[in-house]
Amino acid sequence: MNKPNLKASDFKSDLTPIWCPGCGDFHVLMSITRALAATGRPPEQVAAISGIGCSSRIPAYTNCYGFHGVHGRALPVAAGLKVARPDLTVLALSGDGDGFSIGGNHFLHACRRNIDMTYIVMDNRVYGMTKGQPSPTTEPDWDSALSPGGTGLSPFHPLVIALASGANFVAREFSGDIKGCTATIAEAIRHPGFSFVEILSPCVTFRPDEREWKGKVHKASVPETDDPARAARRIMTDDGMNTGILYRGKRRPYHTSVSDEAGDIAALETRFEI
Amino acid sequence: MLRALNYRKLVLEYMIWVNRQIHHAGGSRMADTRSARENVSFAVVGTGGKGAITAGAILLEAAGKGGWHGLLTRSVGPQIRGGEAAALVRLATKPAFTMARDFNILVALDWKNADRFISAMPVARGGLVIADPASGSAPRAVQEASCTIAEVPIAALAKEIGGGRENMVAVGLVARLVGLEEEAVMEVIAARLGRKGRAAVDSGRACLEAGMEAAEALVPAFPLAPAPERDSPRWLITGNEAMGLGLLRGGIRFAAAYPITPATDLLEYLAPALSRIGGALLQAEDELASINMALGASFGGRPSVTATSGPGLALMMESLGLAAASETPVVVVDVMRVGPSTGIATKSEQSDLNIAVHGFHGDAPHVVLAPLGVADCLFVGQWAVHLAESLQTPVIVLSDQSIGQARVVIDRPADMQFLTRRKAFRATGEPYLRYALTADGVSPMAIPGQPGGQYTADGLTHAQSGAPSSAAKDQSEQMAKRARKIELFDFGDYWGEIEGPEEAETVILTWGSMAGAAREALGGDTRLIALRLISPLPVGQIQPALKGAKRVLLVEQNASGQLYRHIRAHMDLPGEVRQLNREGPDLIGPQEIAATLRDWSPA
Ligand SMILES: Cc1ncc(C[n+]2csc(CCOP(=O)(O)OP(=O)(O)O)c2C)c(N)n1
Ligand code: SF4
Numbered sequence: 001m002n003k004p005n006l007k008a009s010d011f012k013s014d015l016t017p018i019w020c021p022g023c024g025d026f027h028v029l030m031s032i033t034r035a036l037a038a039t040g041r042p043p044e045q046v047a048a049i050s051g052i053g054c055s056s057r058i059p060a061y062t063n064c065y066g067f068h069g070v071h072g073r074a075l076p077v078a079a080g081l082k083v084a085r086p087d088l089t090v091l092a093l094s095g096d097g098d099g100f101s102i103g104g105n106h107f108l109h110a111c112r113r114n115i116d117m118t119y120i121v122m123d124n125r126v127y128g129m130t131k132g133q134p135s136p137t138t139e140p141d142w143d144s145a146l147s148p149g150g151t152g153l154s155p156f157h158p159l160v161i162a163l164a165s166g167a168n169f170v171a172r173e174f175s176g177d178i179k180g181c182t183a184t185i186a187e188a189i190r191h192p193g194f195s196f197v198e199i200l201s202p203c204v205t206f207r208p209d210e211r212e213w214k215g216k217v218h219k220a221s222v223p224e225t226d227d228p229a230r231a232a233r234r235i236m237t238d239d240g241m242n243t244g245i246l247y248r249g250k251r252r253p254y255h256t257s258v259s260d261e262a263g264d265i266a267a268l269e270t271r272f273e274i
Numbered sequence: 275m276l277r278a279l280n281y282r283k284l285v286l287e288y289m290i291w292v293n294r295q296i297h298h299a300g301g302s303r304m305a306d307t308r309s310a311r312e313n314v315s316f317a318v319v320g321t322g323g324k325g326a327i328t329a330g331a332i333l334l335e336a337a338g339k340g341g342w343h344g345l346l347t348r349s350v351g352p353q354i355r356g357g358e359a360a361a362l363v364r365l366a367t368k369p370a371f372t373m374a375r376d377f378n379i380l381v382a383l384d385w386k387n388a389d390r391f392i393s394a395m396p397v398a399r400g401g402l403v404i405a406d407p408a409s410g411s412a413p414r415a416v417q418e419a420s421c422t423i424a425e426v427p428i429a430a431l432a433k434e435i436g437g438g439r440e441n442m443v444a445v446g447l448v449a450r451l452v453g454l455e456e457e458a459v460m461e462v463i464a465a466r467l468g469r470k471g472r473a474a475v476d477s478g479r480a481c482l483e484a485g486m487e488a489a490e491a492l493v494p495a496f497p498l499a500p501a502p503e504r505d506s507p508r509w510l511i512t513g514n515e516a517m518g519l520g521l522l523r524g525g526i527r528f529a530a531a532y533p534i535t536p537a538t539d540l541l542e543y544l545a546p547a548l549s550r551i552g553g554a555l556l557q558a559e560d561e562l563a564s565i566n567m568a569l570g571a572s573f574g575g576r577p578s579v580t581a582t583s584g585p586g587l588a589l590m591m592e593s594l595g596l597a598a599a600s601e602t603p604v605v606v607v608d609v610m611r612v613g614p615s616t617g618i619a620t621k622s623e624q625s626d627l628n629i630a631v632h633g634f635h636g637d638a639p640h641v642v643l644a645p646l647g648v649a650d651c652l653f654v655g656q657w658a659v660h661l662a663e664s665l666q667t668p669v670i671v672l673s674d675q676s677i678g679q680a681r682v683v684i685d686r687p688a689d690m691q692f693l694t695r696r697k698a699f700r701a702t703g704e705p706y707l708r709y710a711l712t713a714d715g716v717s718p719m720a721i722p723g724q725p726g727g728q729y730t731a732d733g734l735t736h737a738q739s740g741a742p743s744s745a746a747k748d749q750s751e752q753m754a755k756r757a758r759k760i761e762l763f764d765f766g767d768y769w770g771e772i773e774g775p776e777e778a779e780t781v782i783l784t785w786g787s788m789a790g791a792a793r794e795a796l797g798g799d800t801r802l803i804a805l806r807l808i809s810p811l812p813v814g815q816i817q818p819a820l821k822g823a824k825r826v827l828l829v830e831q832n833a834s835g836q837l838y839r840h841i842r843a844h845m846d847l848p849g850e851v852r853q854l855n856r857e858g859p860d861l862i863g864p865q866e867i868a869a870t871l872r873d874w875s876p877a
């Protein structure tokens with residue numbers, strides 16, 4: 001049941017976000033509400049599920065049904081909801097710490113499972129909410145109080161991992177490009193199966209250097225592909241600032257149906273009768 | 275029927291040989307041939323894959339069809355395949371709650387690895403051991419027991435029959451020794467082997483007959499007393515199956531699953547059953563996921579469950595706190611096993627009471643239940659869903675391996691009806707307050723899809739609307755509301771069972787599965803109080819039930835006396851109090867409880 005003429009404002013709640021002025025997540029919120037308006041699902045038929053972090057605060061700032069769970073577990077909550085209620089549009093929302101560190105295992109299995117939902121990770125390459133610790137996507141030499149001199153660890157490559165694990169739609173966007181984000185999120189929602197959108201979303205407070213992303217990002221120079229090997233090669237060799245839809249696959253989504261009326265429960269007894 | 279004739283001749287030859295091989299150990303005479311018994315217990319052991327457990331299951335089912343009661347537990351070694359396996363079976367004329375302490379009949383398909391496990395199935399005085407001489411001599415524990423050892427070439431008998439299986443010969447041996455009718459046993463075998471075709475059924479019959487004939491030389495051995503008239507339909511069911519059915523009756527439509535012994539069979543029961551009734555089961559990547567999947571589905575309006583054992587429950591604790599704070603209904607069944615850590619996965623203990631009651635961080639009122647036996651799993655499963663949905667709270671059910679994996683003949687339990695309904699949201703045009711402060715503490719819950727009901731379920735402290743808040747007032751009001759909904763709820767008469775005289779000087783106080791052993795230990799002037807509702811502790815019901823008590827014995831299967839401490843945190847106990855408790859896997863049995871009471875005679 002889609003409604004025409006929905007506006008982005010129909011998807012906004014009247015809560016004021018707690019974010020720092022200039023935080024990239026403001027733009028992500030704006031893009032999500034615009035994309036939802038474009039898909040035509042009314043807000044009560046959309047559920048936004050998140051974990052913990054600055055970015056994970058988004059659900060309450062929308063006028064959709066929301067579930068702000070515990071750190072790292074947005075994806076399993078979203079999976080349970082979508083399997084139980086296939087009629088809903090389900091968005092899962094995380095930060096890079098939430099999605100790739102504490103929730104990293106769920107990320108792999110959500111890609112494998114390919115349930116029809118959209119997973120948006122606001123990647124600021126830092127733990128914003130806990131005030132500036134390195135995350136799995138942080139550069140190895142980024143200095144911080146918790147890891148002086150840097151972690152020395154190789155950064156996690158979410159897009160390649162999503163591809164290798166079976167995600168059906170893979171894209172990268174930059175929060176400042178609201179038009180691009182809106183279009184890609186809307187496509188991700190429309191595409192069946194598990195859609196993954198990494199949004200580079202600067203943390204202006206703990207990563208002020210990320211303000212420079214604006215000048216570094218650029219649209220992917222080649223069109224999207226449905227060949228995962230080719231997409232993986234491109235993503236592995238690009239500069240990490242390449243935006244747009246990078247892969248759109250054809251895997252069949254996970255299928256279940258849960259009916260509103262329970263079947264014949266009394267009939268389950270017969271196997272125990274002697 | 276040339277083949278059949280040949281094999282009959284063979285059996286005759288063996289029979290003579292069987293007779294010659296009988297010898298007497300420990301000074302006992304021939305196998306005990308006293309008159310009919312109210313209880314007969316037997317064990318069938320063999321290398322895994324030989325079908326010892328199937329043999330026990332067939333015999334139990336045949337006895338159940340014949341009107342007897344009974345109980346089967348499995349004992350399996352740590353190896354996944356090829357390890358030893360044993361079916362322990364007790365047949366009885368009355369309902370059986372606990373496994374026998376020792377066994378009248380022990381059939382060994384082979385003695386491989388027997389030294390490792392034979393102590394778990396001691397042969398009763400005057401018992402009968404049947405073993406295949408081809409597998410070597412009996413372990414010392416058996417040779418030294420005062421029992422009769424009869425050698426029957428089980429493998430050779432099976433081999434003579436095309437497609438013959440040793441375990442089916444064992445079925446025939448035991449059936450004859452306890453007095454089950456061939457046709458009753460055959461009916462069960464045919465139902466099991468039917469889909470494998472006619473030849474399989476025929477060879478099953480041939481094995482059964484071979485076993486029965488081979489046992490001829492040993493009878494009468496342990497004949498069961500006639501079964502009492504059946505007054506209600508009977509079920510053959512495990513605790514895990516009964517729990518699963520109860521959950522479905524309660525309204526469960528979604529389950530999330532991560533395998534763990536001894537809860538896996540509950541999840542494996544639910545998978546096809548849910549798809550049959552139009553629900554779904556989702557296999558998770560771990561228990562962190564399974565509990566959150568259940569929360570997601572429940573948020574979506576579907577009553578949801580997950581099942582696990584101690585290690586999995588420990589992983590779920592943070593998210594159970596989320597369920598409490600966000601007021602999302604969910605049922606978690608913990609089929610307890612020996613802990614801590616990986617412990618002994620296949621054996622029972624009642625040692626997760628502490629984590630279930632106290633394991634949440636913060637103050638998180640919730641409900642903890644424990645089924646009082648296999649049949650009660652059905653009720654508790656259904657009740658748990660009712661409570662979770664009515665109170666919008668997590669409910670933890672503490673079942674355990676000793677009942678979850680016991681297969682038992684029970685009277686069909688009475689149907690229960692609960693008016694299970696979440697307090698529903700209806701759009702009024704006013705702003706919706708998901709966490710509205712209501713008199714009973716339960717607030718109307720909107721379901722995604724309902725226009726005007728949009729809210730964000732949150733584990734953050736929140737205002738009535740659900741909006742995050744760090745105000746002391748919101749924390750206090752919401753805390754009080756969540757406590758109130760559980761404090762004010764009427765749990766009715768379901769909190770526990772009281773058996774025995776109205777007033778008694780001696781009271782056994784126990785919980786969960788231990789109720790079975792306590793019930794069998796009850797003497798004339800002893801009273802039993804068995805708790806099904808663990809948290810909130812039903813102090814107002816326990817106190818009057820203890821009226822007149824001078825001696826209170828607390829019985830539980832854990833090392834530290836977890837129920838005892840839980841009770842003492844809430845109330846005083848009258849008179850002299852003693853504890854009978856220890857860790858698993860050595861289960862506290864009725865004899866031990868009775869002996870403890872006997873030795874505690876009033877001065
Ligand atoms: C189990 C648990 N561990 C740790 C925390 C503390 N914590 C809160 S948010 C967060 C990291 C958030 O980082 P990210 O997901 O990148 O989100 P951001 O704030 O950067 O948007 C951590 C570690 C927590 N809430 N729960
Ligand atoms: S700390 Fe960083 S991520 Fe968090 S709100 Fe501020 S700018 Fe945004």
Ligand SMILES: [Mg+2]
Pocket residue numbers: 053095096097122123124125126127128135
């Ligand atoms: Mg981050």
